[in-house]
Amino acid sequence: MAIKFYNTLTHKKEDFEPLNPPHVGMYVCGPTVYGDAHLGHARAGIVFDVLYRYLKHTGYKVRYVRNITDVGHLENDADDGEDKVAKKARLESVEPMEIVFHYMRLYHKNMDALNVLRPDIEPQASGHIPEQIEMVQDILDSGYAYETNGSVYFDVENYAKQHDYGKLSGRKIEDLQSNTRELSSQSEKRNALDFALWKKASHQHIMRWKSPWSVGFPGWHLECSVMSTKYLGDEFDIHGGGMDLLFPHHECEIAQSTAAQGKESVRYWIHNNMITINGQKMGKSLGNFITLDELFAGTHKVLEQAYEPMTIRFFILQAHYRGTLNFSNEALQAAAKGLKRLTRAYYAINKLPVSEKSSLDITAIRDKCEEALADDLNTPIVIAHLFDAANLIGNIQNGKEQISGTGKLALKETFETYAAGILGLDFEEKEQNKTQDKLKPVVDLLLDIRLQSKKNKDFATADKIRDELKASGIVVRDRKDGYDWEIE
């Protein structure tokens, strides 16, 4: 089956054909590590995690590179913009690298909790200064950059004469020019659209490296062009990131790579959309910014409760990655319940009664899941099919449908492949299961007694046992001639 992805560059769904099958190179813009990871990071992390898992599932050998931006990302594009990491370091009176490692660890911790797999390579910009200097030189050599006072800028106007600057973001250079503010008289740039490839460090700027032009630091856009091609080759398959990076970041990447090597690097640009809160984009300036730690702990003022990482993951995957996703407590609570239902269905599979033959076609569910994933990674449809499967499981439990031993295995395998393997929904509540195992003899004993009481119509005792267990967090559900229980 042909896999289709929406390519931002061509504005349409395209068949995915890797350059060197079975190998696939995939680069995704990672975080700038100067602050807590938030819901937006979760979405990008999860979306591309599912893409990564899916490509591997279909048999590709994927090299997944996701960078850590730890230098060069300025507060703004003005000439006096301060490096984000350096600023944070200054404010907290620590080394920039302390900031970098602190937030990188936090990011990893949060992503691990969301069951986001680590990329194969996670390069840091600060570890690739020589390569970045080399690329600046290449761009200078190609004539698409100029040096002013120790800084090097990309010459957008000149580049646009030969190439299409704005092709990715759908912008026209004339519009961009008419919309940019006037250059200040002190500016080193020839044109307001030009962006920095290398900047000379002011004397208070602490993150600095030697280069042929000055002691300074690389421009933000450069690192991605450099590190993607270093690890994936001059040309590679997929470049991902949030839609907010489309312009200028990714547009500049295209320009840089084209200028430096005479051709574009990226074949498929894939962008995830934003998360909104009450219809508005999440942003620091808007004060509606929710970090993942706050979300997991329920400590932000807009949160009615804490939410499990898996609930967040499920919530995000219930929407297609290219649409905006609106956050609300109601929506997250609904997601939590839906996920619980799927989890219960999964655990019920083992206990299903086996019949001679199956009245169900499990392969049809598998096929539909495959089809949905191949159609631009349509995770909400996959989830809808998993709910169909959950429905079947309920019907088998109630004796309305029959399933054979092999059917049962197929059902289990479907959940494991699609829900757990590709969507990355981690059904295993490890700690809880351990407790559950330890308590099993005790709880079973009580429930055996309760069963006997029920037979003797001693409902007072039966209810007392159920109520007491519930008070200690154990929920009992009666089955025909038996019971189920779980720790809530």
Add this chain to the structure above:
RNA sequence: GGUACCUUGGCCGAGUGGUUAGGCGGUGGUCUGCAAAACCAUGUACGGCAGUUCGAAUCUGCCAGGUACCUCCA
């Protein structure tokens, strides 16, 4: 101001020229000693106005509302 995009039932969210997306919630029911869980049934939704069409929520135009990008952001 420029450029894009969006508007689906109480909420979240797929989809798309003609057959029920799905989830959560609500209501009724089955099961149960009672519950819980599960299952069944139930909502004829697609911003407004025109147009194209045998037929549009799906295409076109206009209008209204919203959002994003153009500055840092996943």
